[in-house]
Amino acid sequence: MTRRRVFTVAVQGLGGLAGAAIVLPAVGFAVAPIFEREDDRWEPIGPPDDFTAEAYKAAVITIVDGIGEAGKTTVYVRKGSEELGEDPDGYIAISTRCAHLGCPVRFVEAAGNFICPCHGGVYDFEGKVIGGPPVRPLDRFQTRVRGGKVEIGPRYSVTSQLEPVRSRDPGEFTGGIWEYLYPPRPSTPSPP
Amino acid sequence: MPKLQLPAALRRPAKPGSNGQVDGKAPEDLRETPAARPEPKVTDQAVEAGKDVVGWVDQRTGLSGFLTGMLYRKVPKGTNWFYTLGSATLFAFVVQAITGVFLAMYYTPSPTQAYGSVTHLTNDVFLGEFVRGMHKWGASVMIILLFLHMGRTFFFGAYKYPRELNWVIGVVLLILTFVMGLTGYLLPFDQRSFWATVVANNITATGPVVGPYLADFLRAGAEFGPTTLTRFYAIHMLLVPGAIIALIGAHLYLVVKLGTTAPPWLKAQRPGSTRPVEAVVAGANGASPNGDRSRT
Numbered sequence: 001m002t003r004r005r006v007f008t009v010a011v012q013g014l015g016g017l018a019g020a021a022i023v024l025p026a027v028g029f030a031v032a033p034i035f036e037r038e039d040d041r042w043e044p045i046g047p048p049d050d051f052t053a054e055a056y057k058a059a060v061i062t063i064v065d066g067i068g069e070a071g072k073t074t075v076y077v078r079k080g081s082e083e084l085g086e087d088p089d090g091y092i093a094i095s096t097r098c099a100h101l102g103c104p105v106r107f108v109e110a111a112g113n114f115i116c117p118c119h120g121g122v123y124d125f126e127g128k129v130i131g132g133p134p135v136r137p138l139d140r141f142q143t144r145v146r147g148g149k150v151e152i153g154p155r156y157s158v159t160s161q162l163e164p165v166r167s168r169d170p171g172e173f174t175g176g177i178w179e180y181l182y183p184p185r186p187s188t189p190s191p192p
Numbered sequence: 193m194p195k196l197q198l199p200a201a202l203r204r205p206a207k208p209g210s211n212g213q214v215d216g217k218a219p220e221d222l223r224e225t226p227a228a229r230p231e232p233k234v235t236d237q238a239v240e241a242g243k244d245v246v247g248w249v250d251q252r253t254g255l256s257g258f259l260t261g262m263l264y265r266k267v268p269k270g271t272n273w274f275y276t277l278g279s280a281t282l283f284a285f286v287v288q289a290i291t292g293v294f295l296a297m298y299y300t301p302s303p304t305q306a307y308g309s310v311t312h313l314t315n316d317v318f319l320g321e322f323v324r325g326m327h328k329w330g331a332s333v334m335i336i337l338l339f340l341h342m343g344r345t346f347f348f349g350a351y352k353y354p355r356e357l358n359w360v361i362g363v364v365l366l367i368l369t370f371v372m373g374l375t376g377y378l379l380p381f382d383q384r385s386f387w388a389t390v391v392a393n394n395i396t397a398t399g400p401v402v403g404p405y406l407a408d409f410l411r412a413g414a415e416f417g418p419t420t421l422t423r424f425y426a427i428h429m430l431l432v433p434g435a436i437i438a439l440i441g442a443h444l445y446l447v448v449k450l451g452t453t454a455p456p457w458l459k460a461q462r463p464g465s466t467r468p469v470e471a472v473v474a475g476a477n478g479a480s481p482n483g484d485r486s487r488t
Contacts, residue, residue, distance in 0.1 A: 033412040033419070034405050064417045067303035070386060071417075101391040118391070167414065169397035169407050181400040187414040 035186045044149035045077065051091060053081040056107050061152050075141055075152055076107050084126060093152050094127045095139035102170040114138060136160060136174045142192050156191040164191035199246035201256035204264050268454035275452060277341035284334035291327040292429060301425040303418060306381035331373055338366055350453045358446040361439055368436050375428035390416060
């Protein structure tokens, strides 16, 4: 190894180091949100007496602060139903984010179904898919009762058997091999 | 057509063998007895001053060789209006860049103020509706022109050797232009923008393995959040335009370097011959391997 070669390699190495010192922090800055998790939000929506096991009640909650309307979403809440094998003391909070591509679904009383306006997804009373393109049941929110109020917490997704899994984006299958093809994101909390 | 008052540096290069003079004559000031010069007019002086400035810059940059080489380059016989589609796309991009800069003067990339700033610039600002309209409709025009340009290149076979790399750069430019369309769509921040972006993000998320992380990257988090709009804005007005400008530079460099192709309906001809190469080859030595190769 000649002196010339040593200097060439050393200068190139220094140049690379200087470049990395600028580029790496910038890239880290841009991708950091992937690894950050927001604190869990719990938002009270009313006393337990407001809710029954037979009908949904719509509530508007804020899931992201400081961005106005864009940070709000509608949730359909009811008590757990013994007929459906749910805990009668618990609450079911169904997310209105369609499991196809994220449009807002609404519960249509006359049909007893959730219906999506964008591409025709249809879900039954429990939020299971009964028509259209959605790939999994509607997401849910965690619930609890604190200080005499029902509170809505973080979102989670469910498999086709309604087993809770970490929140997935719309369009992603859940359960089985899909848990590996659509890996859980560090930015989402664990399911209940 | 009146003779253009071009500085010497920018005049058409002389033909080989013409001894450096375009018209074969010595320039005025080299003739043996210079004509008596009348007092120059003010307009002439202005023209001369312009030429002097260009000459001054050229002496210090040597740009004229590049400029004359590019502006007076040979183009093949049969070059027609279809060959202007690339320039038209470039013009559409320039329109987008200019109107975009002026829109940015009034736009506020904040989720609570974006919609208000867009309605303000559309309804209240002088000519705001016009500038925004240029940007909005210009976006579609650029995509249409891009596809026409791509179609011309494809059907004229202009993507073949040695121009494959320019095709590849063009395809990257096409994708970047789509990214511009996607990110720009969110900026007015009305219901259509918002839900279209939600859907586009979720389509991104359906890619296996990397999809969920890509969507988180685009949104800057698990949900549409306070920095999603600023992120799209930065991608739309800084990141992608920078990449597009750099790639357009590379695209144009290769166009000038490699030249353009003749339209496919023109047959190649030997210099000075009126017969197509194929006929010459087939007639002279049609059976030889050389003849076969040059026919393909």
